Amino acid sequence: MGKRRLELRLESRLEPIVLLMDGSCLLCRRITRFVAARDSRGVFRFASIQSPAGTRLLERGGLPTREPDTFVMIENGRYYTKSEAALRVFRRLGGPWPLLFAGIAIPAALRDWAYLGIRLFGKAQVSLVRTKRVLLDADGRVEGPIAEGRGGRRMRAKPIYVELEIATDMESLWKHTQEPELHRQWDLRFSDIDYLPRERPEHPQRFLYRTRIGFGLDIAGTGETRSRISSGSGERLSALVFGSDQAISLIRRGGGYWRYRPNGNGVTFSTKFDYEVRFGRIGRLFDRLLFRPLFGFATAWSFDALRIWLERGIAPAVSIQRAVVHYISAWALALLWLYEGLVPKLLFPEAGELQLFRAAGLMPGAEDAALPALGAAEIALGIAAVVGHRRRGIYRLQGASLAALAAAAIVGSPKLLAAPFNPLTLSLPMLAMCLVAAITATDVPRAGRCLRRMPAGRSGRGGDSRGIHIRTGAGG
Structure with a gap:
């Protein structure tokens, strides 16, 4: 039932209504x-x-492009213009x-006459801001300009960009x-990604995603992706839009791309994406400070987990387990060293550490100065x-230090081995x-x-030198 509900949301989300407006039309600006x-x-x-995107869509619908003296709405593949487009926009809004x-019901001739009268009332260049609403063309390129009116909120955070060279072949990385x-x-x-069936291979691929955030809570959302392969360079691009209707999801919607560039030794794999958040200023x-x-x-x-999988053959599940074990061990060692150096030797030496140091007889008469230094x-x-x-040399240094400290304490005072907590019981677990x-x-x-x-x-505002523009979070 839950998955069906997500699919229904996906239908409403991923069949966007495209509005094409004349850049000099006052009415179009206000409607936008x-x-x-x-x-x-x-x-x-x-x-x-x-x-360019608008011209391409006009050509696809058989509408004139040289004198774009109109307002166009594209819904489910059908084109509406002028007054009918404006009225159908109102139909899809909430409230009254x-x-x-x-x-x-008014004859089209009268409606369009009124529309043209309002349009000719004034001319003004539309002032647009970049938004998260990504428009994908037939080739899978993210381009625009995609815009919203001044009523939209603008995100000033920088888009997320990640790039990594992976020594593998293109097909393996793509798969x-x-x-x-x-x-x-x-x-x-x-946590989960499910592709939905599509009628034709050239249609966008829709998907459902789910992320577990703990405490029995999941964030579920929907997305759509399209791909493009350059026949000349072998470069590939996968552009996507995504979002979640769940009230607890910080991300409302966003978009971005994955880029695959052959580099001679493998593939340079990169991503750039941005998103709009909920909950206003908070x-x-x-989002800016933590998320x-x-x-x-x-x-x-x-x-990098993907790189290790493709280059070394180590599955991500194994990499994650190794990472958990490594970080727990490394941080436990660091905390023990910090505690042993700070608490018994610097803050509370009289609690017993100074007496043990004197009993070892390593520095007779200089224990009071040597213990803080240690x-x-x-x-x-x-x-x-x-x-x-991540350096194995640091563990050799720690092992040598542990062995030396334990040996010095035991040689100086062998009776320490009879104590329940002694240098040996501490040093062996740390080793x-x-x-x-x-x-x-x-x-x-x-x-x-x-990177x-x-x-x-390769940089450019929202894109790169190859002209593929990404406009995802209103602030890229």
């Missing part, structure tokens, strides 16, 4: 702003008739606005990113254990954690391996 401010369900997409559709059964294994952002602040950085980190970490050294080792947790952390230090995904900013040579 009016609709964008009240389109709470996100069913409308906007473009100027004079834009659908009542205005009763005006369709692991385009097939849901493989995709869900490496992408931390999604939601935008939460967006974590979302970008999860994307980059997932990319504590500072252990704190430094704890910090180094965090910073260099075991060193061994585990060192073994799992390799082939653990690392977000820092990915997080688009290179200057």
Whole structure:
């Protein structure tokens, strides 16, 4: 039942109504702003008739492109113009606005005469802002300009960009990113991805996604993707839009792309995407300070998990297990070093640590000065254990330090071995954690391996030098 409900939502979401407006039409501008401010369900997409996307859509509908003196609405493949387009827009809005559709009973000649009169009332260049509403052309390109009126809210956060070189062939990478059964294994952002049937191969691929956020809660949403393959360079692009109607979902809707570029040694795999958030200013602040950085980190970490899978043959489930074991061991070691250096040696030496140090007889008469120095050294080792947790040399250093400290304490005072908590009972577990952390230090995904900013040579406002524009979050 739940999946059927999502499919019904998908039908309403992913059959967008496209509005093409004349850039010099005052009425068109007002309608655009009016609709964008009240389109709470996100069913409308906007473009100027004079834009490349608008021209292409006009040609597809058999409408003139040289003198675009009209307002066009495209719904379910049907084209409506002038007054009928305006009335059908009101029909799809909430509240009392659908009542205005009763005006369709007025003869078309009279309605269009009134429409033209209002249109000629004034000329004004439309002032548009970029929005999250992505328009995909027949080739799968994300282009525009896609716009909404000033009534829409603009996100100022930067889009998320991740790029990574993967030493694999194009077909393998394409398969692991385009097939849901493989995709869900490496992408931390999604717990489940299900493709819906499509009537024709050239139609956009619709999908359902679900993300578990804990406490028995799931975020479910819908999406649509289209792909393009360049016959000359072999480059591929997969553009998508996505969103969720759930009130608890921070992300309302968004869009982006995956790009695959052959580089001689493999494939450069990159993504750029943005989204609109819920909950007003609080939601935008939460997104900027916490959610967006974590979302970008999860994307980059997932990319590297995919790289390890394709290059090393290590499945993402194994990589995730190795990462969990590694980080628990490494951080436990670091915390133990920090605690041992700070609490018993610097803060409370008289609680027993100073007496043990004197009993060892290593530095007769200098224990009061040597113990704080040893504590500072252990704190430094704890910090180094965090910073260099991927380097096996840091675990050799920790192992040698543990062995030396334990041996010195036991040789100086053998009776310590009779105590329930002694240097041996502390050192042996820490040595075991060193061994585990060192073994799992390799082939653990690392977000820092990915490029997080688009290179200057390919950058452009919302796109790159190849002219594929991404307009997803109103603020890219």
